[in-house]
Amino acid sequence: MLEIVKISTYYGYVQALKEVSIEVRDGEIVSIIGANGAGKSTLLNSISAIVPPRSGQILLDGKDITRLPVEAIVGMGISQVPERRQIFSALSVYDNLFLGAYLRLRKGKKREVSDDLEYVFNLFPILRERRGQLAGTLSGGEQQMVAIGRGLMARPKVLLLDEPSLGLAPLLVKEIFRVLLQLRQEGTTILLVEQNARAALELSDRAYVLETGRIELSGASKELISNEEVKKAYLGRMDRHPKRKGVRP
Amino acid sequence: MKVLLNGNEAIARGAWEAGVEVATAYPGTPSTEILQSMAQYEEVYSEWAANEKVALDTAIGTAYAGKRALAAMKHVGLNVASEALFYSSYTGVNAGLLVVTADDPGLHSSQNEQDNRQYARFAKVPMLEPADSQEAKDFVRLGLELSEQFDTPVLLRTTTRTAHAKSAVALDKRETLPKRPYKKDSPKFVMIPGYARRRHPVVEARMLQLGQWAETAGINRIEKGDEALGIVTSGVAYQYAREIFPHASILKLGMVWPLPKQLILDFAAQVKRLIVLEELDPFLEEWIRQLGIQVEGKAIFPIVDELLPERVRQSAVKAGLLTAENGHGVDVGELPPRPPVLCAGCGHRDLFWILRKLKVTVNSDIGCYALGVMPPLDATDTIGAMGASIGVAMGMRYAGLEKDNVAVIGDSTFFHSGLSALASAVYNQAPITTVIVDNRTTGMTGHQGNPGSGVTLRGETGKRIDIPALVRALGVEFVQEVKARDLKESEAAIRSAMQFHGPAVVIVEAVCVFETSHPRESYNVVLEDCNGCTLCFRIGCPAIFKSEVMDETHHRPKAWIDPNQCVGCGLCYDVCARQAILPGAEKAPAAK
Numbered sequence: 001m002l003e004i005v006k007i008s009t010y011y012g013y014v015q016a017l018k019e020v021s022i023e024v025r026d027g028e029i030v031s032i033i034g035a036n037g038a039g040k041s042t043l044l045n046s047i048s049a050i051v052p053p054r055s056g057q058i059l060l061d062g063k064d065i066t067r068l069p070v071e072a073i074v075g076m077g078i079s080q081v082p083e084r085r086q087i088f089s090a091l092s093v094y095d096n097l098f099l100g101a102y103l104r105l106r107k108g109k110k111r112e113v114s115d116d117l118e119y120v121f122n123l124f125p126i127l128r129e130r131r132g133q134l135a136g137t138l139s140g141g142e143q144q145m146v147a148i149g150r151g152l153m154a155r156p157k158v159l160l161l162d163e164p165s166l167g168l169a170p171l172l173v174k175e176i177f178r179v180l181l182q183l184r185q186e187g188t189t190i191l192l193v194e195q196n197a198r199a200a201l202e203l204s205d206r207a208y209v210l211e212t213g214r215i216e217l218s219g220a221s222k223e224l225i226s227n228e229e230v231k232k233a234y235l236g237r238m239d240r241h242p243k244r245k246g247v248r249p
Numbered sequence: 250m251k252v253l254l255n256g257n258e259a260i261a262r263g264a265w266e267a268g269v270e271v272a273t274a275y276p277g278t279p280s281t282e283i284l285q286s287m288a289q290y291e292e293v294y295s296e297w298a299a300n301e302k303v304a305l306d307t308a309i310g311t312a313y314a315g316k317r318a319l320a321a322m323k324h325v326g327l328n329v330a331s332e333a334l335f336y337s338s339y340t341g342v343n344a345g346l347l348v349v350t351a352d353d354p355g356l357h358s359s360q361n362e363q364d365n366r367q368y369a370r371f372a373k374v375p376m377l378e379p380a381d382s383q384e385a386k387d388f389v390r391l392g393l394e395l396s397e398q399f400d401t402p403v404l405l406r407t408t409t410r411t412a413h414a415k416s417a418v419a420l421d422k423r424e425t426l427p428k429r430p431y432k433k434d435s436p437k438f439v440m441i442p443g444y445a446r447r448r449h450p451v452v453e454a455r456m457l458q459l460g461q462w463a464e465t466a467g468i469n470r471i472e473k474g475d476e477a478l479g480i481v482t483s484g485v486a487y488q489y490a491r492e493i494f495p496h497a498s499i500l501k502l503g504m505v506w507p508l509p510k511q512l513i514l515d516f517a518a519q520v521k522r523l524i525v526l527e528e529l530d531p532f533l534e535e536w537i538r539q540l541g542i543q544v545e546g547k548a549i550f551p552i553v554d555e556l557l558p559e560r561v562r563q564s565a566v567k568a569g570l571l572t573a574e575n576g577h578g579v580d581v582g583e584l585p586p587r588p589p590v591l592c593a594g595c596g597h598r599d600l601f602w603i604l605r606k607l608k609v610t611v612n613s614d615i616g617c618y619a620l621g622v623m624p625p626l627d628a629t630d631t632i633g634a635m636g637a638s639i640g641v642a643m644g645m646r647y648a649g650l651e652k653d654n655v656a657v658i659g660d661s662t663f664f665h666s667g668l669s670a671l672a673s674a675v676y677n678q679a680p681i682t683t684v685i686v687d688n689r690t691t692g693m694t695g696h697q698g699n700p701g702s703g704v705t706l707r708g709e710t711g712k713r714i715d716i717p718a719l720v721r722a723l724g725v726e727f728v729q730e731v732k733a734r735d736l737k738e739s740e741a742a743i744r745s746a747m748q749f750h751g752p753a754v755v756i757v758e759a760v761c762v763f764e765t766s767h768p769r770e771s772y773n774v775v776l777e778d779c780n781g782c783t784l785c786f787r788i789g790c791p792a793i794f795k796s797e798v799m800d801e802t803h804h805r806p807k808a809w810i811d812p813n814q815c816v817g818c819g820l821c822y823d824v825c826a827r828q829a830i831l832p833g834a835e836k837a838p839a840a841k
Contacts, residue, residue, distance in 0.1 A: 008797060010811070014585045054809050055797040067773075069833070 001026045001189050002047070002078070002158050007056030009039075009046045016042040017053065018213040024158060024191050029184050031192040031200035031221065033234055034210035040193040041083055043210065044160045047191075048080045049073050060157070075103050077157035083193075084166060085147040089136025093127055096135045096146050100153030113153070120149040123179055141172035148179070152188075159183070161192045165199060177203050197234035201225040209234070251419050256412040259382035260321070260349060260405070261286035263389030268426040269293055269347075270316035273304035275665065276694035277323030278358035279412040280351035284321055285697075288706050292423065297697055297706045300635070300665040301326035305333040305348060309402070312346035313438060315429035317393050321349040324365045325634065329666070331368065334402065338372045339448040340438050341400035341455075344429045345393030352408045354528045355555035358693075360615065360634055362553065364529035369404050369506035373452050375459050376404040376506040377468070378484040382416040384468075388503065391468070399455050399462075406505070408528060409555065410485040460507040468503025471516055478570065479520025481513065481533055481544075486526045489561045493571070508536055517542045524549060524570070528556050591620045593792040594816035596733035596759020597686055600657070601628040602788055602820065603740045609747070610645065610654035614638040614662050617692040617761075621657070625787045630654075636666025643670075643679045653747045655682040660701035660716065661691040668723075674752040675724040682746040683754045685716060686733075688761040696763060720754045727751070733759035736823055762816055769817030770833045774808045778829035781805030785821040785830065793821060 002024040009017040016039045024030045032040050045051040047058055049070045058066045060076055068076070079100070087096050097120060098105070101113040121128040124145040130138060135146050144164055151159055161180070165173040177199060180190060194200035201207055201221045209217040209230060217230065224230050254262060260283050264272060272295045274284040287295040298304035301322040311318035322330060327350045334348060350368070353359040369376035377392050379385040385407065392403040436444045463469055475496045482490045483502040490499055500516040502508070517523050517537075525534040525546035534546030549568040550556060565571040591598050601621035604611050605628040613619060613629045614637060622629035631641055642656035658667045663685050674681055691697040698704035703713025720728050727749040729742040739757060746753035774796070781800035785793050785808050796809035810821070812833070822830045 010794065012587075012791065012811075012814075013794075050813075052812055054794065054811075 001028075001061060002191065003057075003059040003062075004043075004047065005057040005059070007046055007053035007058065009042050009051055009053040011042075011051070016213055017046065019056065020210070020213070020215055021056075022208050022215065022218075024189055027184065027187060027189055028206065029180065029190040029192060029204040031194055031204035031207045032210055033194060033197040033200055033207060033230075035233075036195070037212075038210040039213045040210055041162055042213075044080060044162050044191070044193055047073075047160060048078060050080075071103065074154055077155075078160065079151045079154035079156035079158075080160040081147045081151040081162060081164065083162040085140075085143045087135045087143055087146050087150070089134065091135055092132055093135050093138070093146055094131040097127075097131075097149050097153050100150035101155075104155065112155075116153055116155060120152055123152075123182070124149060141168050141175070144168060144172070144176060148176070152183075156188065158189045158191060161190060163193060163195060165194060165196045173199060197230070198225070201230075251417045253415045254382045254386070254418045255282065255415045256379065256382050256385040256407050257282035257351075258286045259385040259418050260319075260389055260407075261290070262418065262420065263386035264317075264319045264347070265290040265293055266386070266421045266423050267345075267390040267393050268317050268424045269319050269345075269389075269393070271295075271308060271311040272319040272321070273298050273307045274321040275299070275301045275304055275326060275329075276691055276697045277301075277326045277351070278694060279353060279407070279409040280321050280323045280326070280349060281694045281697070282412075283319075283349060283351075284706060285695075287319075288708075295706050297699065299700055301330040302333050305330040305337070308346055308348070309333060309337045309340075309342075312342040312344050312396075312402075313340075314431045315344045317345045317347075317426065319347045319349065319389075321351070323359065324350055324352040324363050325359060325361065326350075327365055327368055328363075329635065331372070334368065334372045334374070334404075336440050337402045338374045338452060339440055339445055341448075341451075342396055342402060343431060344426075345396035346402045347389060347392045347396065347405055348402055349405045349407065351412045352406060352529075354408055357409055360632070362529060364532060365404070365406055366505050366532045367530065369406075370532075373456055374402050374404055374506075375399070375456075375504060376406055377503060378406045378505045379411055379503070380484055380487040380501070381411065382414070382418045384503065385411065386418050388468070395459075395462075399459055401452075401455055401459075404506075406484070408485055414485075456507055460510065463504050463507055463509040464511050466504060466509075469509050469512055470501055470503075471512075471519075472499040472501060473519075474498040476519060477521050479516060479523045480526050481516070481523070481537065482526040483533070484528070486528055486556055486561075489556055489558050490526045492558050493561045493565060502533070505533070508533070510540065513537055514540060514542070517544070526550060526556070526561065529553075588623065589620055590623060590789060590791050591617065591626075592762055593790050593814045594762040594818035596688060596757070596761075596818075597621060598626070598788055598790065598818075599733040599736060599820055600684065600686060600739065600757050600759065601626045602824070603736060603743065604628045604655065604657075607740070607743065608652070610650060610652050612638045612642040612645065612654060612656045614656075614658040614667070615693075616659035616662050616686075617688070618657060618659055618686050619693075623789065626789045629657075635662055636670055638662075639667055639670035639674060639681070639683055642681045642683070643674055643677075646679060646681050653682075655684055655743065655747065657684045657686060659692075660685065660687040660689065661697075661699040663716070664700045664714070668719075671720070671725070671752070671754070672723055678751045680750060681752055682743065682749070683752070684743065684746075685720075685754060685756045686759055687716060687756055688759050688764070690761050690764050692761050692763075696761070716756055720756070725752055725754045727753035728756070729754075730756045730758065733757050734818065734820075736820075762818070771812040771815035771817050772810050772819065772822055772830050773812075773833050774810055775829050775831060776807055778827055779807040780827065780829075781807045782826065784824050784826060788820055788824060790821060792816075 006019040204221045207221045272287045305320040308318035308320035350365045377388040396403045478497040481500045531547045597618040638656040700714045705711040731739045792814035795806035
């Protein structure tokens with residue numbers, strides 16, 4: 001579905017991605033794990049053309065989308081749920097969700113869009129209750145639901161998720177991840193970036209480990225979760241020393 | 250309530266609380282935020298002056314008339330305002346007058362390092378030096394009180410670190426003071442020689458009294474620690490002393506001029522080894538040494554650059570004050586270099602591209618356009634101080650310089666101190682070309698208004714001075730206005746200006762990219778047409794990079810334009826000989 005071939009992305013003279021290649025197959029959840037500054041968000045931003053790569057190729061269903069502008073990429077079926085949610089705080093939940101379907105509304109697909117709205121409200125029932133409320137007044141977890149809902153309103157083939165667990169209570173993280181599983185069952189392909197490596201590996205089918213701009217490891221998530229290097233670097237040792245403090249994944 | 254404020258914000262807050270009624274400044278790093286922060290307090294009348302001397306004269310006038318006043322400037326700004334500082338030292342004040350000087354050790358954004366504590370001694374006025382934001386706020390009030398008590402302007406010195414670092418500050422309410430009556434008093438306020446001669450002894454007596462005050466002032470305090478090592482310090486160096494020598498005895502001076510003789514003698518007697526930790530000049534050290542005390546300072550710590558904890562630590566280890574084990578600091582690693590460059594789309598780039606092509610000697614000035622010196626543009630020969638360009642250009646002309654030369658000066662700098670230089674050029678009919686680059690703002694310090702923009706500090710639309718009319722009124726006979734983006738027109742104007750027999754002025758309108766809000770499409774390189782000729786690299790645009798695609802014939806990397814940085818000015822489009830650079834829309838495949 002989504003194929004990334006040797007992309008290199010820079011911020012000015014600083015190289016953030018070094019010939020990164022990854023593949024996301026139809027119906028998969030693929031996760032990217034890595035430390036702060038490894039290039040995880042840059043990878044998503046490169047795919048969505050917010051920070052276009054300087055070299056390499058990005059293919060969607062075999063079509064080269066590398067040099068397309070952001071809005072064209074959304075139109076082709078890639079939508080991004082950005083880090084820290086980035087919702088429009090001064091707009092209602094309803095308007096936030098509707099904005100996600102902006103391109104389709106312009107094409108006059110009003111019926112389709114209101115069906116999708118119903119779909120998002122079924123996915124996150126709390127949003128139905130809060131639909132008239134200003135999005136900025138919601139709790140962190142609800143705001144994350146708005147962000148994911150907004151992403152889904154573009155009816156994407158591939159959903160890019162940047163740290164959906166960021167700043168959320170464990171219970172809410174569980175809730176969000178439950179919805180991601182449901183989305184996958186319903187056929188949405190997901191590329192997930194997470195610092196919560198354990199949760200990401202438990203959820204996804206396959207995963208890539210990004211280290212200072214390079215893919216260092218990849219494989220089935222089940223295998224990576226028991227890989228010694230991954231354990232040491234990203235999962236801590238909480239399994240062996242459950243009470244030890246100060247060690248975090 | 251406590252809030253986090255940086256030193257500059259704390260000074261503004263302190264001035265507001267202490268009942269200051271008028272605040273003036275000319276922007277300059279690291280002092281700029283004082284007045285910007287001041288403008289939020291409606292009770293204080295705040296304004297940008299055309300230069301620091303005007304700012305200080307204005308504040309002096311307010312103090313004479315009986316209301317508290319503040320003038321703020323960077324260290325080199327006090328050079329400009331120094332004449333005002335010296336006369337006000339003689340006249341004294343009426344209501345309190347505080348002069349803030351923000352020094353820039355380490356030259357983060359200045360043309361020289363200078364230690365403005367020397368000005369306190371030179372002009373014979375007291376100087377306070379805070380070590381954090383709370384002190385910055387408190388010292389403003391104290392300074393104003395001292396100013397009234399001892400009838401003197403008071404200097405408050407910060408450095409980049411105290412000006413910009415944030416720390417907790419307890420807030421108070423504003424004090425409203427009655428206006429002190431102004432009485433005509435010519436022998437005090439008129440500095441003709443006869444009266445000034447009588448004021449000088451008053452000044453000397455005042456400084457002796459202030460020296461006495463300093464002996465028991467709470468802001469000069471001894472913090473007892475290990476007797477083995479005693480450190481005399483002030484300002485941000487005090488923080489470094491506490492961090493690097495947590496056990497030492499410290500004499501912390503809140504007032505760095507005049508100095509408390511007895512207090513220093515007492516402190517010296519309490520400790521075995523006495524050192525002074527101070528940035529830049531051995532100001533305290535030399536004064537202490539002349540008391541006949543054995544003291545070390547610049548033999549241990551560097552006289553150049555700012556100190557910073559790690560430099561203090563390393564120097565201390567070298568001098569045997571610390572052992573290498575407890576002298577190990579934190580290794581922060583190398584940061585990617587980020588050299589200053591003209592912004593993508595900056596109109597100054599167009600001008601320097603032309604000047605480079607014309608191969609003229611460029612006498613430039615202070616502002617964003619100083620970056621025209623950076624490679625690859627490399628189109629600047631001299632830069633000194635605010636307004637120096639025109640005078641230096643005249644002097645080089647008089648010396649019979651082999652090449653043509655032009656003075657380049659920005660709009661804000663022109664109003665700051667270029668006006669009188671141009672008047673001099675007209676008066677003497679100096680055959681020089683002055684290019685006024687008008688970006689309609691004071692760019693380098695963060696977009697403050699100036700007489701050419703007409704926008705005041707309080708956000709009001711004041712009177713905008715018409716530069717071409719002004720220059721004509723000064724008697725310049727060759728005045729041409731061009732737009733920076735029109736390369737041909739600008740080049741032709743500069744060429745004819747250089748052939749003119751008298752002083753000639755070309756006004757290049759290059760409105761700062763941050764002042765305009767026209768969304769323009771970014772440009773793209775058509776890789777098939779680019780042959781890696783490097784021409785577009787030579788304009789030094791931070792949005793243009795070498796791509797990873799090589800031109801097969803010449804083995805040179807082709808160009809790549811970062812769409813996030815490109816603002817669509819089109820200079821690269823103009824310089825590209827192969828039309829391989831096009832606006833985005835013309836190349837990007839149509840979206841479905």
